[in-house]
Amino acid sequence: MENTQSYFETWLKAQEKLFDGLIENTKRTQQLFINQQYPGFSGDAGGFSNPYSTWLSAVMKSLSEPGISNQVIKDNLSRIFGGSNAYTKLYEVWLPLMKAAQERSVNPEAYKEYIDPSKYKELIDKVFGFDSEATKLMLNQAVQFLELLSGSGQQFTAPWVDAMKESLGAFPQLAQGHPESFMNMFHSMFNAFDNTVGKVFHVPPVGRDREKLELILRCLDDLSVYAAKNTEYQHTIYITGLTAMDKVVERLAEKITSGEEIKQFDEFFDIWIDTSEQAYYKLFKTEEFAKLQGELLDSSLDVKAHFFKLMESHLSDLPIALRSEMDDLYKTVYDLKKSVKKLEKQLKEKAQ
C-alpha cells in the first residue's frame, strides 16, 4: 500500500505541475500581447497595443465573471480569442515586410529576409492548435510517471529517463528539422537502454512485477514512436505553411504587376487565408498525408492503451472497479437488455 500511496502523491503532484504550466503559459501569452511593441515602425504602435490591453482585461474579466454560466458563450470567447490571436500574429509576421515596403522597394525574391520563420511557425501552431511546450510537458510527465511505476528505489529507468528528458528539451528545434532523426534517436536510446540496464528485465520470470516492467518498457517505446510521428506530422504542416507563404507572395506580386494595389491589411489577410487553405487542401488530399495522420493517431492510441493496462495493473489491489471489469458489466447489461427487448417484442406480436 505504501507504493500505492506514493503513486497517488506523485500523480497529484504531476497534475499540479501540469496546471502550473498551463497558468504560466497563459500568463506568458497575455504578456506577449499586452507588451507588444514594434520598435522602429513609424507610427503610433501604442495605438493598437492599448486597445489590446483593454480588450484582454475585458476578456479575462468576463471569463471570470460568475454570472456567465453559458458554456457556448465561454467557448466562443475562447475561439474568438484564438482567431484574433492568429490575425494579430499574421500582422506581426508581416510587419517587417510592410515596414520595409514603406521605407524602400522590396521585391518578391527578397521577401524572406523580412520574415521571421519562428514567428511564422507560431502562427501555424495557432491555426492547427499545436503546442510544442505542452507536448514536451506531456511526454516529460509520462516519463516521470513511468519512472515512478518502475519502482523509485530501483531507478531502473533513470538513465533512459535522463536521456529522454534531455532530448525532449530539443523538441521545438527538432520539430523544424528532420523528423526521421527524432525517430532514430529515440530508438537508439531505447536499444541502448535495453541492451544495458534493460538486461535486468530479461531475467527469469518474477511474476506480475516482471509484466509491469515489460509494460513500462513498452510504454517508453510507444512514447518514442508517438513523439517521432508527431514531429513528422508537424514538420509536414510547417513545410506546407512555408510553401503557402511563397504562394501568397507570388499572388501579391501578380496583383501588383497587373496594376492592383494592396493597401489594406484585410485584403492581405484574405489572400493569405485563401492561399493557405488551398495549399493545405492539396496536402490533405494526398494518400501520404492520410496515411501519416492515421499512423499518428495509431501511435497515440498505443500509448493510451498501454498506459491504461499499466494503470490497471497498479490499481488492481484497490477496492475499485477497473475499466476492463466495467466493460464486462456493460456487455452483460447490453446482452440482457437486448434479450428483454426481443422477448417484449415477441410478446407484443403474439398479443396482436
Next chain:
Amino acid sequence: MKAPFLSFDAQSLIKELGDFNTKFIKGVGALTEIDEIDVGTAPKELIYQEDKLKLYRYSRNDPNTCRTPVLIVYALVNRQYMLDLQPDRSMIRNMLDHGLDVFIIDWGYPSKVDMYLGLDDYINGYIDNCVDVVREEAKSEQVSLMGICQGGTFSMMYSALNPDKVKNLITLVAPVDFSTNDALLFNWSKYLNIDALVESYQVIPGDFMNGGFLMLMPFNLNIRKYVDMLDVIEDKEKLLNFLRMEKWIFDSPGQAGACIREFIKYCYQENRLAKGELMLGDRLVDLRNITMPLLNIYASGDHLVPPAAIKPLNDLVGSQDKTLYEFKGGHIGVFVGSKSQKELAPAISQWLHDRDSATQSVAETAEESESAGIETASEEATESTSKKPGRRKA
C-alpha cells in the same frame, strides 16, 4: 531598381488593427450580455422513449393535409435541432406550415453503457421501434422516412429491410457509395484504425469528431469565421444567429463504439452497402428492395458528403419513382440557408403531397402550393430520373 512590391501605408495599417481591436472589445461586451441561446423551439411532444433515445411529435394548430406521417432520422454525429435552429430558419416549421405531420428522433448522448450498440441495434432496434410508434400514433400503415446525412444512410438500410413499412423515402445529403475520394473525410477514413480507436475510447468523443471536421478547412473554420464574426457582433440578432450555429456545431454527442466501428469499417472502408454485401443481424441489406418512391437530395458544393457519394443511390434502388434533386449550396446550407427555406422545404412537402393519398384537403393544398409558385420552383431545381413520366398519386 526593381518595381515596388507592396505599398502599405503604415498609418492606415495601424488604424486598421486598432479598429479591429476596438470591434473586439465591443464584441466581447455584446457576447457577455447574452444569457440564453435558444434552439429547437418549435413546440413538440415527447411520445416515446427508449434508453437514451427520445421520439417527438411536432404540434400542429390545424389538421395535417398530408396523411402519411414523416419520421425524420438525423445523423448520430450532431443534434437534430439543426432542422429547427431558429424560427425563421426552420425546415421543421416550414414542413408543418405545408401540412405535414412531423416526428423526429433525438438520439441523445451515448455513454459508456452504450458502447456495444451496433448498427443492427440502431436500424433494426431503435428505428424500427420508432417507426412502429409513429404508425400507431398517426394511425397510418406506413411512414415517410426522411433521413439526414448518416441518418439518411440508416434510412436506406431500414427501408431496404422493411419496404412494407415505408411509403416514401427521402434522403438528404446521405452517402451510399463510399468508394469516392472526392472529400477528405472519405480519404482519411480509409487509413483510420477504427478498431484501435474504439478499443481505446469505447465511446468516441464528440470533440474528436469535431477536430476532424475543423481540419477540413482549418484557416476558414478556426480563424476567418471568428474574425468575420466581428463585423456583425454588435447586431444582437445576427450575433444570436451565429451563436446558434456555433452551439449546434460544437454540440456533438459521442459515438457508440460498436456502431461507429461498423459504420467506418463496413461503409467507408469496405463499401459494403453499395456493393450489396452489408449484413445487419442475420439479414442482407439489399438496396434493390427499396421500391418505394425515392427523393434523393444532394448539395452541389458539399465538402463533407460529395455528390459522388450520394447520386449512385438512384441507380442502386429498385424504385420506379425516383428523383434526384440538386441543391445549389453546401452541406449545412441544405438545412438553414435561405434557399433551403424558400425552395427545398416546400419542394419536399410538395413531393410528399403528390405521393400521398388523394383527399379533399390534399388536393386543396396542392392547388394552393401551385398558386404560390412552389411547383415551379421544385421542377426547376429537380432532375428527375423517374422511368415513369409524370407524377404518381396513390
